[in-house]
Amino acid sequence: MAHSLKQLILTCEHGGAEVPARYRKLFAGKQRVLKTHRGWDIGALAVAKDLQRSLKVPLDHCTVSRLVVDTNRILKSPTLFSEFTSPLPELEKVKILKKYYLPYWSTVNRRAKELIQKQGGVIHVSVHSMTDFLYGKPRAMQLALLYAAHHPREKWFAKIWIQELRKEFPKFKIARNNPYKGDGHSLTYFLRRVFSRRQYVGIEIEMNQALLLSFKTTQEKFEFSQALARSLARAIDRF
Numbered sequence: 291m292a293h294s295l296k297q298l299i300l301t302c303e304h305g306g307a308e309v310p311a312r313y314r315k316l317f318a319g320k321q322r323v324l325k326t327h328r329g330w331d332i333g334a335l336a337v338a339k340d341l342q343r344s345l346k347v348p349l350d351h352c353t354v355s356r357l358v359v360d361t362n363r364i365l366k367s368p369t370l371f372s373e374f375t376s377p378l379p380e381l382e383k384v385k386i387l388k389k390y391y392l393p394y395w396s397t398v399n400r401r402a403k404e405l406i407q408k409q410g411g412v413i414h415v416s417v418h419s420m421t422d423f424l425y426g427k428p429r430a431m432q433l434a435l436l437y438a439a440h441h442p443r444e445k446w447f448a449k450i451w452i453q454e455l456r457k458e459f460p461k462f463k464i465a466r467n468n469p470y471k472g473d474g475h476s477l478t479y480f481l482r483r484v485f486s487r488r489q490y491v492g493i494e495i496e497m498n499q500a501l502l503l504s505f506k507t508t509q510e511k512f513e514f515s516q517a518l519a520r521s522l523a524r525a526i527d528r529f
Contacts, residue, residue: 293529297409298347298522299401302417303362303394303477305335306353310390313358316374327421329355333502333511338417340515345523350398354390361394362416364475395477402481406489413447413526414492416478420469422500432501434465436472436494438482444472444491451493451525458517470496 307330309317323329335351342349352361357372364370371383378386398414405412422429435451437444452464473479478492505511 293526295345295347295523295526297405297411298413298526299405300338300341300347300349300415300417301398302335302338302351304331304356304418305351306330307355308353309355309358324355327499329357331419332499334417334419337497337515340512341519344516344519348401352394359386359391361391362476364480367475399484406485411489414478414481416494418494418496419499419502420496422498429469429498430463431465432462432498434468434496436467436470436496438473439467441487443487444493447491447529448493450528451521454521454524458521
């Protein structure tokens, strides 16, 4: 089956550190944590928007902090709510899910379903960033692709995309399923269970936050995003 950019959708689950007014008191005296990698994926949404503009494909994103509710976790995940929101009454958690979580997942699910019906398949790239230092250990990679190792088409697409990424970024260290496994309880995990392997390919890209913060100008960041977009477009064309 031929593939094209018409089958591509982008998402960014941790695009911001917003806390709705109703829940700001939960973070009283601890607002600083919202500005760290725990509160959001620093720089990820800016790159996702650049990719959207360059590739002219749909982008869905969430800017409510993952410390309110993590829109990249399934409903049964123990980390769906953080230590700030876990103590809330169950009824209040349901309200959070209904207002911020379920509409987002429904939108992405509907968009994927529509593309599958129109184009025969969907390639979903979920855009994230990772802290460069965690639990006392530095992360040497600049980029990483996460996918389900048991999913042959995701494995093949990741291999092709990494080949294209290395053409654009020959000095970068690019990892596969590291520092995280691609079969964690994320949005891609859920969609793999909604659609068949022939219909759905889901890849999470992780960008090192030290890399994203190293760009001194908007132009440098844009050039990085452009190179990322070129590599992705070529990978889809080859897939």
